[in-house]
Amino acid sequence: MRVAIYARVSTDDQADRGTIQNQIEFGSKYCDLHQHTIIKWYIDDGISGTIPLEQRPEGSKLVQEATEKPFDVLLIYKLDRLGRSARIILNAVHDLEQIGVIVRSMTEPFDTGDPSGRFLLTILAGVADLERDTIVTRLWHGANRAAREGRWLGGIVPYGYRVVDGYLEINDDPLPGHHLSEADVIRMIYHQITAQGLSTIKIADYLNALGIPPSYTKDNRLVTSGKRKVATSGQWLPGRVRNMIVNPTYKGVHVYGKRSKKQRDTITRQVPAIVSEDIWEAAQTSLQNNQIEATRNAKREYLLRGLIKCGMCGLTYTGTAYKGPKDALKAYYVCNGKISYRGKYSGKCASKNLPMEEIELTVWKDCVRFINDPGETLAEVAAGMEVRKSEKENYSAEKSMIEQAIAAKDQEKQPILDLYRRNIISSSDVEKQFSKIAQETKHLRQRLKELDKLIASEDNLVSQFASAEELLRVLRDKLANEDTFETRRQIVTSLVDRIEVSTEIKNGRPHATVTARYIFSKGITCTDK
Numbered sequence: 069m070r071v072a073i074y075a076r077v078s079t080d081d082q083a084d085r086g087t088i089q090n091q092i093e094f095g096s097k098y099c100d101l102h103q104h105t106i107i108k109w110y111i112d113d114g115i116s117g118t119i120p121l122e123q124r125p126e127g128s129k130l131v132q133e134a135t136e137k138p139f140d141v142l143l144i145y146k147l148d149r150l151g152r153s154a155r156i157i158l159n160a161v162h163d164l165e166q167i168g169v170i171v172r173s174m175t176e177p178f179d180t181g182d183p184s185g186r187f188l189l190t191i192l193a194g195v196a197d198l199e200r201d202t203i204v205t206r207l208w209h210g211a212n213r214a215a216r217e218g219r220w221l222g223g224i225v226p227y228g229y230r231v232v233d234g235y236l237e238i239n240d241d242p243l244p245g246h247h248l249s250e251a252d253v254i255r256m257i258y259h260q261i262t263a264q265g266l267s268t269i270k271i272a273d274y275l276n277a278l279g280i281p282p283s284y285t286k287d288n289r290l291v292t293s294g295k296r297k298v299a300t301s302g303q304w305l306p307g308r309v310r311n312m313i314v315n316p317t318y319k320g321v322h323v324y325g326k327r328s329k330k331q332r333d334t335i336t337r338q339v340p341a342i343v344s345e346d347i348w349e350a351a352q353t354s355l356q357n358n359q360i361e362a363t364r365n366a367k368r369e370y371l372l373r374g375l376i377k378c379g380m381c382g383l384t385y386t387g388t389a390y391k392g393p394k395d396a397l398k399a400y401y402v403c404n405g406k407i408s409y410r411g412k413y414s415g416k417c418a419s420k421n422l423p424m425e426e427i428e429l430t431v432w433k434d435c436v437r438f439i440n441d442p443g444e445t446l447a448e449v450a451a452g453m454e455v456r457k458s459e460k461e462n463y464s465a466e467k468s469m470i471e472q473a474i475a476a477k478d479q480e481k482q483p484i485l486d487l488y489r490r491n492i493i494s495s496s497d498v499e500k501q502f503s504k505i506a507q508e509t510k511h512l513r514q515r516l517k518e519l520d521k522l523i524a525s526e527d528n529l530v531s532q533f534a535s536a537e538e539l540l541r542v543l544r545d546k547l548a549n550e551d552t553f554e555t556r557r558q559i560v561t562s563l564v565d566r567i568e569v570s571t572e573i574k575n576g577r578p579h580a581t582v583t584a585r586y587i588f589s590k591g592i593t594c595t596d597k
Contacts, residue, residue, distance in 0.1 A: 071104045072139040074130060076112040076149045088113060091145045098143070098174045107139040117152030121160040134169045141170045147189075148196035157193040218337050221324070226317050227282070228254040228342050236322070236339045246280060247469065253280055254318055254342045256466075261313060262350040263459065264522070267358050268306040268313070275304040277511035278473050282308060313355055319348035356384060368399060369553050371428045371560055372567065379570035381405035381417040387424060399424035403569070419571040420578035427567075431584055432556065435563050438586070439543050460523055467519045470512050477509045 075091040088111060099106050110126040121127040130142070142164060144150060150171075151157040161171045176192055179185035219234045228250040230239040240249045248256070253275070260266040260274070275282070282304045316323065320341030325334040343351075357374035370387030377384060385401040401424060405417025484501045487493045546555060565585040571578045 069102075069104045069141060070107050070139045071099065071141045071143050072108045072110060072130070072134075073099075073106060073143045074110045074112075074126070074149060075145060076115055076117065076124075076127075078114070078116050078152075091149070094145055094174065095143060104141075104143075108133075117148060117150075118156070120156055121150060122163070131163065131167075134164060135167050137168060139169070141172055143172055143174055145173070146175050147173050147192045148199065152196060152199075154190075154193040154197040157196060158190065161189065212335060216335055216337060218339065226315065227312065228318065229340075238340050238342055243280060246278075248280065251342050254312065257309060257312060258318070258343045258347050258351050259462070261354045261358075262347060264518075265354060265358070268309040268355075271309050272304040272306045273511045274515050275309075277508040277515070278470070279476075279508070280304070310355065313351050316348070318342045319345045369557075370399070370401070370424065371553070371556060372401065372431060372564070375561070375564055376401055376422070376427075376567040376569060378403040378405060378417060378419045379568050380419045383417070385422065385569065401427060418573060418578060419569060420580040422569065422580065422582065427582065431560065431564060431567070434584065434586065435559055436547070438563065439540055439547065439559070442540055463519050463523050467516065467523070470516050470519070474509060474512050474516075477505050477512070480505055 073092075073095040075088055075095070077087050092109070092111075095109075096106070098104075110130045112124045112126045115124045115127075122131045134142070147157060150160045164171055173192075178188040178192060218236075220231045220236050225231055225236070228239055229236050230241075231237075238251045240251050242249050243253075257271055257275075260271050261268075266274075312318070317339060318341065320338055321336060322339045323334050323336050353374075368387070368389065372385075373387055374384060381403065383404040385403050387399060388402050389397040389399045391397055401422040403417045403419040403421075406419065406421075481502065484493070484498055488495065488498050543559065547559070563586055567585070568583045570581045570583070572581070573579075
């Protein structure tokens with residue numbers, strides 16, 4: 069009898085354990101015993117049984133070649149080799165029999181030539197389906213149990229981490245050709261958005277200019293997000309930077325199961341934190357403030373933009389203007405939850421609008437009062453100056469790193485010219501590469517200028533002053549001589565921690581209680597009438 073044999077395993081792991089070879093050896097001995105002639109083997113390695121037979125690499129060849137009748141019978145080790153669901157198994161048997169191929173199992177006694185045989189086939193297909201569902205359920209519960217224990221269950225490892233003995237740990241190994249590790253890159257990103265207020269676009273340009281690879285690590289391979297076994301393009305994008313900033317994994321909280329296509333409960337577990345929770349929260353605030361300032365092309369200047377938070381929905385107040393009597397515009401701070409349907413409440417937020425002039429005047433008076441009469445809070449200001457000295461050291465270290473990177477950019481040109489002389493690349497290729505190097509160098513030099521300004525600023529505000537009293541004296545002089553919006557904005561953002569608005573509805577009308585929290589006091593509360 070002329071036969072073909074079909075063998076399949078569902079994963080690469082099964083292939084490593086040799087189950088394909090077991091099926092081949094069993095099939096050879098079975099045909100020798102029954103004196104069958106093997107015309108061809110069809111072997112699908114690492115192919116899921118949930119994929120229809122005609123969509124598998126070898127399964128597709130089998131169906132196509134069977135129409136030419138090179139064999140009479142298709143042998144399989146077990147019915148579940150055809151598929152792991154009753155529908156796929158029965159469809160495969162039906163399609164093969166329609167073109168004149170009989171399907172036989174080498175380990176299960178069924179004959180589709182009579183009613184009882186077809187009934188047994190249906191039962192065996194149902195058993196294979198049940199077996200698969202049982203395995204999936206067990207794996208599901210096992211994976212959830214392992215996830216609760218903190219184990220990493222595969223997939224792309226977040227940038228800044230690696231997997232050791234099944235658990236996530238911080239990757240502090242230096243990147244090839246750099247003094248920074250992936251974890252250092254993450255810390256730098258958070259520092260740049262919180263302490264320096266850089267946008268995600270500027271951070272991405274800066275990382276690209278440094279030549280830092282943006283790849284994820286999976287099983288010691290470099291892969292892109294969502295595309296395994298493929299090299300990255302080597303470019304940082306603003307969206308990628310933003311995703312890192314909002315990822316709670318970096319503050320030590322990982323949510324397992326949120327990417328699942330099926331409906332399921334997520335599991336929150338603790339992992340090693342690269343940044344503190346305070347820094348992570350500050351980064352979210354900075355990111356939101358950047359978005360607010362970027363999306364609002366305001367015609368007027370708002371002194372407290374990004375500083376006022378709503379106590380009802382948690383969103384930020386932004387400045388806007390409404391027409392009043394005689395079409396005169398009056399400026400207000402309005403909760404973003406009233407402008408769009410967001411926040412933890414359905415519908416628009418019911419918070420009260422704040423007149424711009426009144427709230428800005430109140431806060432500004434508090435800041436001026438502190439600058440002119442700081443009282444016993446000078447110790448807090450002195451502590452802040454020590455922090456700024458530490459910031460200067462960080463800026464200086466970053467400046468040194470950028471200077472080295474710029475020098476390395478010049479050295480990158482020579483290998484490109486060597487390739488051109490050997491006719492390996494064209495002149496247009498050289499032009500593209502030189503243009504790329506020039507662009508990256510431009511971003512690095514821009515950052516170098518920013519760092520020089522930051523270092524100079526720290527020198528002016530810290531190094532040149534012997535005490536906090538001297539610093540306040542300079543601020544007073546600056547305010548007296550340069551009372552501009554920029555000066556006021558700098559003072560306010562330095563002294564105001566946050567402003568919270570609590571709204572209470574009384575007799576159908578909103579009443580607001582505003583609490584301003586400063587770095588020099590526990591807070592000042594005002595209630596509207």
